[in-house]
Amino acid sequence: MVVVDLGEFAEEGFDPKRWINTALGSRHPQDTIDRFLSDLEESLRASADDISDALEKESADALRRVPLACRDVLRLRDDALALRSLVASILTTLKEAEGTSAESIAALARIDTVKQRMEAAYATLQDAAGLTQLSASVEDVFASGDLPRAAETLATMRHCLSAIGEVAEFANVRKQLEVLEDRLDEMVLPRLVDALSNRKVDAVQDLRRILIRIGRFNSLELQYTKMHIKPLKKLWEDFDSRQRASKLEVEKSGETMTSNSFSSWLPSFYDEILLYLEQEWKWCISAFPDDYKSLVPKLLVETMTELSASFISRVNLATGDVVPETKMLAKGVMDILSGDMSKSTKLQNKHLEALIELHNMTGTFARNIQHLFSESDLAVLLSTLKSIYSPYESFKVRYGQMERAILSSEISGIDIRGAVSRGVGAQGIELSETVRRMEESIPQIIVLLEAAVERCISFTAGSEADELMLALDDIMLQYISNLQDTLKSLRTVCGVDNDGAKKDAGLDRKEGARLVDVVSEEEEWSIVQGALQILTVADCLTSRTSVFEASLRATLARIGTSLSFSVFGSSLDKSHAVTTDENVELSLAGRAALDVAALHLTDVPEKAKKLFNLLEQSKDPRFHALPLTSQRVAAFSDTVNELVYDVLISKVRQRLSDVARLPIWSSVEEPSSLPLPSFSAYPQTYVTSVGEYLLTLPQQLEPLAEGISGNETSNEEAQFFATEWMFKVAEGATALFMEQLRGIHFITDRGAQQLSADIEYLSNVLSALSMPIPQFLSTFHTCLSTPRDQIRDLLRTDGGNQLDLPTAHLVCKIRRITLDQ
Structure with a gap:
């Protein structure tokens, strides 16, 4: 189934x-x-x-x-x-x-x-x-x-008054209470002074409770600070005492003695202050267990506030002691910046280095204090460290001005003086020396700029980075302006100072002849070699500034990371949001962020905003740390290229300056009764000189190309550099020659034969250089080498396929050939 x-x-x-x-x-x-x-x-x-x-x-x-x-x-x-x-x-x-x-x-x-x-x-x-x-x-x-x-x-x-409220019947009691509180405060004061002086812990605590009970704890703080600030001020005044004693000793002995400098005395002062505060901190832990975290820091804050004006003055004088001129006049950095000194007195690197050294001493003291007061709240630490660094704030505000003054002074010491015209035969030497000075100055200026960046980090931890960028940009503009002025002087030495105005018209005939006759071939090539070396200056300036800008961006990135962390920490202590258990880590972060830059910026929010905008912009790869410098460097490279081209084309321009007016173009072959053999025309000297120059130029360019490329680029790139300049000069020479051909008004058959030979020679040179032959030149050569009676047939059969018809008509006009028949 x-x-x-x-x-x-x-x-x-x-x-x-x-x-x-x-x-x-x-x-x-x-x-x-x-x-x-x-x-x-x-x-x-x-x-x-x-x-x-x-x-x-x-x-x-x-x-x-x-x-x-x-x-x-x-x-x-x-x-x-x-x-x-x-x-x-x-x-x-x-x-x-x-x-x-x-x-x-x-x-x-x-x-x-x-x-x-x-x-x-x-x-x-x-x-x-x-x-x-x-x-x-x-x-x-x-x-x-x-x-x-x-x-x-x-x-x-x-308490009873607060419970009753504003009752008129008890107004006199309120006044009585205020008087009684003041009276009790005065009764406690002598006992408090005695207890503090004799270190009576129990008595101090009893008196503290009394003052707190009547709301007068500030009296305890005031008395404690007033009592302990005296020995601290005495430590500060000890410097003046030593100076006076040293002066008296010198006057008595009649010998020359070197007084103790402030910079050598300051560390000992900080050590004594630190030792005193450590002892107070330990004693206050037992005497004021609830208040020592703010009481001892407040003592230091009040002390630094009292010493601030004197501290600034001593720091200023200490910066002047490192330079004999300002030391003799008892003047410092602020005096120079304020214009109190003569114009010849300039701010030097040593002045700022002395200031940074003092700041570093203070920084060491600040770190020790931060460690000592580590149990204090962030707000207390912030105000304490601010007071320690406060004497330097007036210097930091003018940091950009200081850097400009120092860098301007250092740049003036760099030898980049312009070239001076010498006698015939010495131009090449002067040119070479000037280019050497220009090239050597570039790494020198970069070293100066890098040192300025290091000074900014050391002194301000980057809080003045925006001012530093502006100062560096201004200084680079000043330096590049000096290079531009030097280039102008080189044009005269190279003999091309008037070429720019005569490119179209050509040099005067007599002037050109004089230059050709006076300047030897060897001197011409030495000038060419010197001019080519200027390209290495432009290349060095471009590469060095590019690398320096990259390092600046990296520095700004590091500053941005550090400041972001620092400001974050500072904002924590301002908001008092670090008291709960879940904010313990934030508290530690904020405590670690109390650095120099953050301390400075917390009081200048507008500046902080400006700086953070700069740091944010620096993250963009298109950002230029020195925007004006970048533009000027490009302009300088263009100027160098223009000068080098003018030098390389100068000889060509001189040889071709009178081609349109040569008498041979209008010469007529003399009649003879005897039959003479016909000879082929040979190229004339002016064109062979140009051709030999063009053929020799690659040999001059190759060593320069290898020098510019160095080990960073391949041989192909070096060859491309030489070929590019070779083509540029050859194109310029061809353009000059064609311009001269356009200026010929009349040419005989004999002249046409000669010019045809000249054009053919130059075309062969261009072919040897792998240059294309312009259609204008080939048309000119064809029309000149063609017999007069065959010109019409040539134009009729070509029809513009191989020949440039406007150029062909121009040749016919020059040869007086009528095409209408």
């Missing part, structure tokens, strides 16, 4: 014919089609019977279960209606109970308010009664000399 898959009959798009064909395809070859179809039909009929029986059975079962399901649904609906009614009844009961409860609660709240008012009124009456009693008995308390009891009495009176 055939097995039938009935699932295919339920598929969408079932095709009976295809199914039968498929079934026939699966029959055994030995089975006949009739028998196979009979078996298949029997299988289908049996399957249909089975399906019919199953369907009838399932239908009977379904009819039997439907009445039962209907009864269950009706019962569930009745239960749901009953439940809804019950819930509605419960909600109504709850609403009634809620209304009753709200009224009860409101009544209780009103009763509680009345009770509180009654209690407050009772307390106020008690306070008023007690205040009257205290006011009457306070004198007896003071007379007993019991200061703690007096403090407690005054504190109670203060």
Whole structure:
């Protein structure tokens, strides 16, 4: 019997014919089609019977279960209606109970308010009664000399007055209380001085509690600071005492003695201050366990505030001591910047180095103080460190001016004087020497700029980076301006100072002849070699400034990272957001960020904003740290290229200056009675001189190209450099020659023959240099070498395919050939 898959009959798009064909395809070859179809039909009929029986059975079962399901649904609906009614009844009961409860609660709240008012009124009456009693008995308390009891009495009176409020009947009591507090404060003062002087810890703590009880803790701070600031000021005044003693000793002995300098004395002063503060810190830990973290730092802040003006003056004089001229006049950096000195007195690097040295000493002291006061709040640390660095703030404000003055002075000492015209035969030497000075000055100026960056980091930690960038840019402009002036003097030495005005018209005939005759071939090439060396100056300046700008961007990036961290830390202590456990890490970060730059910038928000804008811009790869310098360097390179080109083309311009007016163009062959052989024309001297110069020029360029490329570039790039300049000069020579050809007014057949030979020679030179022959030149040569009677046919047959027709017409005009016939 055939097995039938009935699932295919339920598929969408079932095709009976295809199914039968498929079934026939699966029959055994030995089975006949009739028998196979009979078996298949029997299988289908049996399957249909089975399906019919199953369907009838399932239908009977379904009819039997439907009445039962209907009864269950009706019962569930009745239960749901009953439940809804019950819930509605419960909600109504709850609403009634809620209304009753709200009224009860409101009544209780009103009763509680009345009770509180009654209690407050009772307390106020008690306070008023007690205040009257205290006011009457306070004198007896003071007379007993019991200061703690007096403090407690005054504190109670203060509490009673605050509870009573502004009542006119007790106005006199308020005045009495203020007088009594001042009186108690005065009674405590001598005991406090004695306790502090003799280190009586218990007495100090008792007196502290008294002052705190009456709200006069600031009196304790004031007295503590006043008492301890005296020995600290005495340490500062010790320097003047030593100076006076040294002066008296010199006067008595009559010998020359070197007085102690402030820079050598300052570290010892800081050491003594630190030792004193360490002892106070240790004692205050036991005497003022709740206040020592702010009390001792405040002592240092007040001390530095008292010494600030004197400190600034001493620092200023100390910066002048390192230079004999300013030391003799007892003047310093600020005096020079203010114009109090003569114009000949310039700010020197030594002045700023002395200032940085003093600042570094102060920085060491500040780090020791930060370590000593590490338990103090960030706000306290911030104000303390600010006071330590405060004497240098006036110097930092003028940092940009200082750098400009120093760099200007140092640049004036670099030998980049202009060239001086010498006699014939010495121009090449003068040119070479001047170029050498220019090239040697570039690394010198970069070293000076790098030193300025180091000074800025050492002195300001980058807070004055914006002013430094402006100063460096200005100094570079000054330096490049000096280079430009030197280039102008080189034009005269190279003999091209007037070439720019005569490029179109050419040199005067006599002048050109004089130059050609006087200047030797060797001297010409020495000038060319010297001019080519100027390219190394431009290349060196471009590469060095580019590298320096890259290092500046890297420096700005480091400053930006450091300052971002520092300002973040400083903002923490301003917001006092470092007291909870979750901010412990932030507190540590802020504590580590109390550096010089952050301390300076916290008081100058506008400057900080300006600096951060600069640091943000420096992240852009297109950013120029020295924008004006970048433009001037490019302009300088263009000027150098122009000068070098003028020098390289100068000889060509001289040789070709009179080509259009040569007499040979209008010469006529003299008639002869005897037949003479015809000779081919040879190129003239002017064109052979130009050709030899062009062919020799690559040999002059290759050593320079290798020198400029160095080890950084390949030989291909060096060759490209030489080829580029070779093409530039050859194109210029060709343009000059074509311009002269356009200036010829008339040419005879003999002249045409000669000019054709000259053009052919120059074309051969250009081909040897792998230069394309301009169509103007090839047309000129073709039209000159063609006999007069064949010109018309030549133009007619060419039709502008190979020849430039305007140029051909120009040649015909010069040869006096009429084309209209």
